[in-house]
Structures are given as structure tokens and as C-alpha cells.
Amino acid sequence: MTPPKLLPLLGAPSHPGGRSAMTCRYRCGDACAQPVPNESGNEYFADVVARSVSRRAVVRSGAATAAVGAISWGVAAPVAATPGRGGGRGSDRSRGPGRIKPPSDFEAIAPAPAATDELIVPTGFEWAPLISWGDPVTKGAPAFDFDNQTPEAQRGQAGYNADFAALLIDGRGRGGQGSQGRRGVLVFNNEYTNDELMFRGVTGSADLTDTQLEIVQAAHGMTIVDVRRQRPGTPWEYNRRGRRNRRLHAHTEFALDGPAAGNAALRTSADRSGRTVLGTLNNCAGGVTPWGTVLSGEENFNQYFDATDAPDPDKRLARYGITSAGRGWERVDRRFKVAEEPNEVNRFGWVVEVDPDDPSSTPVKHTAMGRFKHEGANVRLADDGRAVAYMGDDERFDYIYKFVSKRRHRPGNRRHNMKLLSEGDLYVAKFNGDGAADGDYDGTGEWLPLVVDGRSHVPGWPVADVLIWTRQAADLVGPTKMDRPEDVEPNPVNGRVYAALTNNTSRKPGQQDEANPRTPNKHGHVLELTERRNDAAAVSFTWKIVLLAGDPGDPSTFFNGYDKSEVSPISCPDNVAFDKQGNLWISTDGQPGTLGNCDALYMMPLEGPEKGRLQQFLSVPVGAECCGPWITADERTVLIAVQHPGEVSGASPENPVSRFPYLGDGQPRPGVVQVHRR
Template sequence: MAKDFSTMEDSNRSGNASLHELSDPTRRNVLRGGLGGVLASLLAPLSLSGCAGLSEARRSGIGFASIPVSTADTVSVPAGYTTQVIAAWGEPVGLAGAMPAWRDDGGHSAAEQAAQMGMHHDGIHYFALDGSQRGLLVMNHEYTDDGLLHADGMKTWSAEKVAKAQAAHGVAVIEVQLQDGRWQHVRPSRHARRITASTPMQLGGPAAGHALMKTAADPDGRRVLGTFNNCGSGITPWGTYLTCEENFIGYFHGPERPDAHGRRWGLKKDGSGYRWHEHDERFDATRHPNEPNRHGWVVEIDPLDPASTPIKRTALGRAAHEGATVALTKDGRAVVYSGEDARFEYIYKFVSRDAVKPGGAKANAELLDHGTLYVARFDADGSGRWLPLRHGEGPLTAANGFADQGEVLIKSRQASGLLGATKMDRPEWIAIDTASRDVYCTLTNNTNRGADKQPAIDPANPRSDNTMGHIIRWRDDGDFDGTGLRWSHFVLAGDTQNARADAKGNINGDAFGCPDGLWIDGRGVMWIQTDMSTSAMGKGDLAKLGNNVMLAADPATGAIRRFLSGPSGCEVTGVTATPDGKTLFVNIQHPGESPSERSDPAAPTKFSRWPDGGRPRSATVVVRRVDGGVVGT
């Protein structure tokens, strides 16, 4: 989301013990790369392991020269690579009989927006239909800038504008095909689909039907309208897409003085200024106090079945979810790791009760509804524990406000605080090296440590004025379902030329700040994407870092090189590849972002006119090698 880091949510006032011994940030384990091992058999349609063109490149590491820091309003990549823009905001997704054209004046209607690409592309995945030649791109649309979205910005406000904003959120499913060396958006397509903030969905898992999920419109507490603020994503071994609801609470209008539950989730009067409640009363929590509880979940979508109903999987816990990354245990059970992008919040993992079954989405339709949710504690000696969020165990009892397992999951933040989980510096994307069984998580930044009665530094979060962020790494004991872990820092982001100790970092290679997106490709190369706040770019610790970027890291050596620089004001977020590794799809979000976008439609154009010289638009960038080789080699 438009991340002015000075105003981000910081609602965790639990009294968890804080640790004060600094860890050694230079520790490194030698890792092995690539998707493979236990995932290969079940992830075969989605995996990059064993694909033509990758086997010979698997050990070759990073094979390109770094690009320089850039402040240009363009996408830059190394020599020998080409870029192509597809699927920009406002292009028709490809629904039969609904092909509304983009209008640069912002004059398209709510109904037209519901058939077009949404705003602010984020998490993305390529689902192969015909190997690396044809497939589906499924991507998130995180939020809206109403100044850009509407012809007159927010000079007026109406039910139509609320409907249009809701239609610009959610998820898009589009078909793409490689023809003569360029990727084409296939329209119409029977797979094309838009999922928005108004799409009917089901609730699954222990919180479905709970008293805290029931509303006047849904007295059974099992059906909900819409998903929004969709940030990171994940894929499952049975071929479905996981989209994650992040900063959902800002869409709700709350009371002047929220109760303890509302305060813990950041509910406040007028939210973050979206004003949806003025024309859609379900976003008025003073009238519908349970409606916020129905959001903040991981949503499962079957992209191959456009008639399927998305399901919010409550067993995975309620949080400001950044992403959901799936591994498999040796006995075939699913493990879903997720981070919560807010200051002093937590890292979670869910372990399914049952093993994954052959037969795709239908055979595993309830797999994510049954299992155990854990929250992480990182200890000073480099060890840690996964603490189970199970009703009746330890403090998670009715006496402490948890009547049953459903309430534990709805109040996962409160439960995690009582268990003594480690408060983290905005945990975001998680990537898994299935060959080494190492798990990585980006921690974007946190300048509030030690302020306003918040904890000071601890071993896992070792900088008090953390403007630069870091990447933590752990390995669960025995298997991915292990309850113990060993952890270290993969890298502390920063600039070795910075005079301030907390901003230097320990990067072996190109400087960067605020790591966010994270993905490990089929060769084991780690791709790191940055999200420096637009309001902070070019200032203070970030002054010399230019625009947001995507970098490649070799986990075995720690070497990091800058691969792609985005246009002015953007965030670089979301990356996926074709099975042969010869095409990367990278999302560019909010080019031209400025603090006044929501009220002034002209403001962003002062900073960017990417990608086509008019109103700035989020879009997907296709990256390929000129010689047709594997990207990154």
C-alpha cells in the first residue's frame, strides 16, 4: 500500500519480553538452490526444477553485470535484456462481451472497471497452460489512489465512485501467450476473471459460522463479500492461488473510542480515508461491528475454474497478511508461512492435519481448513520456537477472552502476544529454498523501536532506528513441521558508505533499503524487491539509493547485484517466471505516487508518466534475454 512509514499501523502494545543481546549478523550457511526435492512430485506443473534450459544453469549463480542506481522514469535492466509492458491498469482482462477500453481521463465507469485490470499490481504467479508458451497470470490489485482513479479525483464523492474503487481492488486472472518472441494478452479468454471487493466468497475453517463473524447481512457467518488490500500471494501444490488481505482495517469507519479488540487491530474513526462507509454501510463498524472480523484472511482461488467461489481460510489466522508461502513436509502435509506487515507484529506458520491428495483443487478443497497455526519466537542464542495457537493451551482460555478456537484465530494478534511471540520489524514476503530447507523473510523497516513504550532492539531485530530493514533466515528442526528452529540474519540492508551505524548494513554487493518482495527461482537465485516509501526516497538514509529496485542474491555466497530499477515513485513488487526460466514477469506498482494522489488527479503526473506518457499506471513488465537464455545467468 502507499507506505508512508511514519504513519503505518503500530497497534501492538502487548507486554512481550524483549531481548537485548545483538546477534552476529555476519553468520551465513551454505545453501543449495532450486525448487525441487519433496515438492517436485506434487508441484510438477508449477515447479521450475528439471525444466529444459535450467539444469545446465542451476549452479551458475548470478550471471549479469549490476545496473547503476537510477532516478529515471523508466524501467532499467542489464545489457542483453529486453522489457515489455503488458496488462496495465485499465486494460480489459478479456471477459467475453466486455472489452472496455482504457480512458486516460479516468472517465471509465464502475462497471467498466470491473472488467478491466485493477489498480496497483502486487503479488503474481504464472500458471502454465502450455508450458512456457501459454499460461495464466494471476495477480493482486492492492489498493486505489482515488485522485488517479476518478476523472475529478475526490472533488466529489458518490456511490458510483465507491463502487469503482471496490472494482479496482482484488485479483485479476488473465491469459497470456508467447508469440514471435513477445508476450500477448489473450482476449477474450474463457479463463479471464476479475475478483473484487464485492465478489461473493465463502468462509472456511474454525472461524466460519462463529458468533464474531455473523452480521445482519450474513446471520450464519459463512459468506462474505469481497477481498481488498491484496498484497503478497502464494501457490499451493494442488494448483490454487493464495491472495492475502493486508491493511484491511483502514477501510473501516470505527467509533470514536474503539473497544480493546478494535484498538488492537488499529480500528479508528474514518479509517485511512477511503470513505467507503459513506455509501456502503458494511464498512461502518459502528453499525456492523463484526464486519472487520471477516477480513484479514488468506483467500484461496482456483484460477483454472472461473466459476469457483473464493474461500477465506480462517485456519491460517487473521492478520495483516503480506504473503503465504507453501512447503510440504516429508509425509506430504502442507505448511504455509506468512508474515504480518505492521510494526511489531508476527511471523506465522500453519501445518495441515492431512496430507495433500492427488487430484488437484477439488481433492484438496478443505485441506487448509484443518491443522495447527503457530507463531514464531526467536531466542537470543539463535534458537527459536513455534508456539501453537491452540485453544485451551497455556493462556488461550475463556478466562483470557478466547471462548473457542475460532476466537483464537480471529484474535490471533492478541493470542500471539499472550504466548510471548517475538515482535518483528514489519515481516513481509517469505521465500523457501526447498533444497536446503531454509526459509527467508523480509523485514522492511521499523523506526519506532524504543519509542512510545515499544521494545528496544532484540537479536532478531537488531537496529533501533531501522530505516533500512533486513532479511532473516531460519531452518525448522527436522522438517517444516518442526516446533524448534535455528535462525540467523541473511543480510542487514543498507549502504556501507552511510555515516550512521544503524544504516550501514552488511551487504556483499549493491546497496539497497527496505526489502519487501522475495522469491527464489528454479536455480536457487533469490530475487529481492524493495519498497522505500515515496515520501522518504532521496532523503536521509535513503538519499543515494535512487528508485526502488529488484536485486538478485546468491544465497551460497551472499553476493547481491542490482538487476532492475523501476520508474519514479513506484514500488517493485511481485515476480514470477515461466517454467523454462526464460521469462520473468515483474509488477510495477504506483508509479508517480505522491502524498496528495487521493485528492489531486494531477499530482502523480508531476512525478511520472510511465508507462505510456499519460496518467501513470501500474503494470506488469516482461523481462527476457535478447539471446533467449535463462534470465539471470
């Protein structure tokens, strides 16, 4: 067996949630070093959890905890030093002659130590890069040249640090269902940049030249490319001359729509209408609508704005974490200086909708869906045909939201359906524990109204104010403070909704509740919501925790009741996805600092005899986060976005920690990776 390739870690992770100091700086502007933005007095329901977490965990785990020292990983896959194959023993489970095994049919790999500079896949699978930072996308864009970057080139090249990725196969059922076709379109977010790894001689944003700042702005946003393959089952490649190829960046024109569009708080000196915005920033997770458009969430937008000398009498800036000196963007673009352009910051923090089929279309920011640090948005249809979107606000002690459209979905009428998210009702979630000593964390919940039927349900707050300052409006109605709610997605097979709560090391004893039971919550957990009658438009639900992440030897962990001697360790769940069998796929963000392992992708069945048997599918390289994931509709490809490879404190272009995707140029390049059965 080939040993894993280990490179020296230059700086140990210093973030309490498991990230390196470099990641903290560029991902979220050192958010955890700042005061918690939510200072509301909403209760923590500590009275229903007087019993200890550890006692309830013992009730669950029984003898399985004693057996944890004998965890069986199967055979670890040998490491592929270049894009290639997994190499251990594969599963021999047959699905019949001529049947394609689904990606869930694999043998788990072992965790990789955090210094491993390899992408490891299961036995019987192989991987290859699909597109990487700097690859030319639009007509006339040059090939990537690390030492000769320009703003003009980057506006036509793939952006940096892909997070969400979706591949929609052309053909019948494009609204996320796909076909067995040979062509499609790939859409992925470009969340943020790492200035120290993009340019030589840079130790922080203050070192950037004006030209480099413009390159950084161009590397944010979204990338859309045509893709093709020779036949079903063969690898995808992106088409450099594709009709739909497009880059959205910090200076692309976006339209604001919905009830708050045109409001005085959205008007600036450059846009006195309050309806046109330049750019989209810090695009994190996303989703694909039933009508085939892509949604993208603007998350840590606050860090790009210089709040120096900006008055904040109502604490509206502080509630959104807009308290820093920014990333230097105001040097080349004065709209990022809050004291000079106070409303520009209100034009970010929205859900963006993009039509990937029409490269001439104007992307839209939907004010009806509220403004906060959107991890993403995912849509399913209610029983009456209304579109329902689920959203998480990725912040310590912030909330989970739901939007219900006013109008109903019309199959085949794309023009009508693309207006569904422009008007509707907005809710925020309250979780109530059942208080029973039954060994489970579960209970009931309700969607508290913020805006319904065009009327505000927040006393004294006009509708536009609720939508622009949604965090403060939600504080007033009493929702449950959550442990960094990130991806929230409906399962298309069982109809339930799953929310990844990444972690919250700021939660102290006495602040726990049954939906967020650990103090501090270093490893995170996953919630399952079942809405009344399984109807997405319902305003009440039941819930339970299906995963309390961590080392299975920790008695506070829980894997939906499965024997913990047979599961993989996992920490910091971030993005989720589902395959056609309804299995839950989970990617992670932060394991190097919590478990000492590289971040990874996992699969956990939600039904049947293997319910809760979480198994590790792949491992990403040193310093990288595993993003996505996306299982194509034909179940022949698993996509992940390998974000910030080599992002370890002290790394630089002269001393890289990772060389992913191993293209021979010596520098790490984040991008989208495809995994196929060999």
C-alpha cells in the first residue's frame, strides 16, 4: 500500500472551530474573534435540558461505546499522487446485469491525516479535475499564467474557491432531474480569495497593489460553463467555446426585485433607483430550482466593507458583523467605504437567482427572501404548487428561515416560474424540545411569521425594513438561536428537510437547548425536520437530531442509532446533498483542527437496516475544505468543489503546502472535481 504523501504543516489550526488562521482571515474576516452579533434575549430553553448530554448519550450508545476501539474501516484506499484511481478492495455487491451501481455502493476509506496532500477516493473509483481556478471560460480569455495575472484575464477565467457546484444535464427534466445526455451546464460559486496564495510576496490584503485588488474582485462571484462527455459514464470536460460560458464577478450588473427593491435604504449615489447592484460577493452554498435556475447565497459579505468612522446608532452594522476595516477594496472602489456610501452594504446578503441557459440574462437578487448571511437556498414545491425555499444564516446563534412563494409553479412555464421567488411569505424557525428522557433529541417546532400576505408580522416594522434588516426583525419574534446553520435542504425521496449545523464554540453552559445540546459545540450536528402532513407550506413541524458529529468514541456523539463501532468519525458538517435512494451526503469544513484529519465527504443512509451508518467516501488535500457535493441525475458522477487547497498559515507561492490539482505548475488551484466509478 502506498503511504499517504504528507507535507509539513506550517501553522497549526488556531480557530476554535478547526480552521487555520489564514482561513479565518479570508473566509469570514475573523468572525469568531469578533463579538457575537446576536445580542437578543431569546431564550435557550435550558430548562428542558437539565439532564446532562453525556447521560442521554449513554442511553443511546449502550455497549456500542465500549466497542469503539474496534472500529472497522475496511481497507483504506492507496493514495493517488496524480488525478487517478482509488486502489483498495472494492464492494462486490451486485445490482444485476447491465445495472450501474449507484455512488452509494462503496467501501469506506480511512481518515487521512491533516497534512496529507492527496485527494483519496474509494476502491473502484477514480477522480479528475473538471475545471480549476484560472482556466479560460469566455471568448478571448487567455490561458492561466500565475505570474502574469490581469483583471481583464480573470474576468474571463474561472473564479477562485468554488463552494457550491451543480451540473445540469441537458434533456428532459432539466429542473435538477437531468437525463442520460452527453451535454450539460456546470455552475459553481466563487466564494472568496486567498490573497497570500494568489500572488507572490503578499502577506495580507494591505500588501496588494491596486491591480491585484481588481484581480481579487474579478475572482469572486460565479462561473458558468458548458460541459460535455463522449457518452454516459465517461468523464465530463468543460467546453472552452461553450455558448453558455459566463463569469459573474464584483462588477457584473444584478437586478434587485421584490418588496424592498427601490427602498431608500438600497439607493446609492451610483444607483438612485435602488434597483441595480454591481456584483455578488462571498457566494457560498446554493441550489437548483424545479424550473432549472440556480440559486446562490451571499454569505460573509460584511468583511469587504470598511466600517471606519461609520455611525451605527441602531446597531444595524454590528448586527451584520460590519465592524472591521475591510479587505482594502475601498482603495479601488469607494462604494466599499461605509462612511461614504452607507447604503451599499445593504445591497449584499441576498439570495441570487441565475439562469444558466441564457448568458445574456440579468441575475436577480430577491429581497422577498430576506437579507442575512445566506449559506444558500434550496427549493421544493408545496402540495398546492407554491415554491418553498429553506435557508440558513451561517452565524453563531443565528436562525433557520423558510420562504413560501405567493404564486404557484406552472410546469413548463419557465418565464412565470422565474418570478416565484419575487413575492411571498418569510418565516423563521422556533424549536421546542420534548423534554423527555427518552435518549433522543427531538421535539416540535413552528415557523414564526415575519412577512405574510404582504404584511409585516413584526410590530412597528414596515415590510421593507423586515426584509433589509431581517436579523434584527427576527430577533423580535423569538426564534431559536442555532449553532451556525449552513446548508438546509429538502430530501426529494422522503420529503424531510435536513439542516447542517457546523459548530458553535461560543455556546456556553446554560445556553444549550434540545436542538443545540452541546456546550461548546466543537463538532456540529445535523437536524431532520418533518413538516406537518409532509407539506412544505405547513407552519409546524417535528424534528430530531440524526447526527451528533465527532469521534465515535466520544459518548456525546450519535449516528441515528447505528452501532458506533462501525461508523466513520466526522466533524463540522457543512453542505449536504441526496442521491436517488435518499441517502444523505455530507461534506465537512474544519476537521483538521477538530479531529486532526483532512476534510472529507461522507454518506449516511436515512432508512433501512443501515440507517445511520455514516461512511467516509473521499478525502480532500491538506488545507482544503470539501464543498458541494453534487450527485448528477444519472448517478454516474459525484462532483465536489475542493476549496482553498494548501490554505495553511505560513504557506506562500514560494513555499506551497499543497500542489492540488497536481497539474505540474507547482501552485494550488481550487476548483471542481469529478469522481466516477472506474
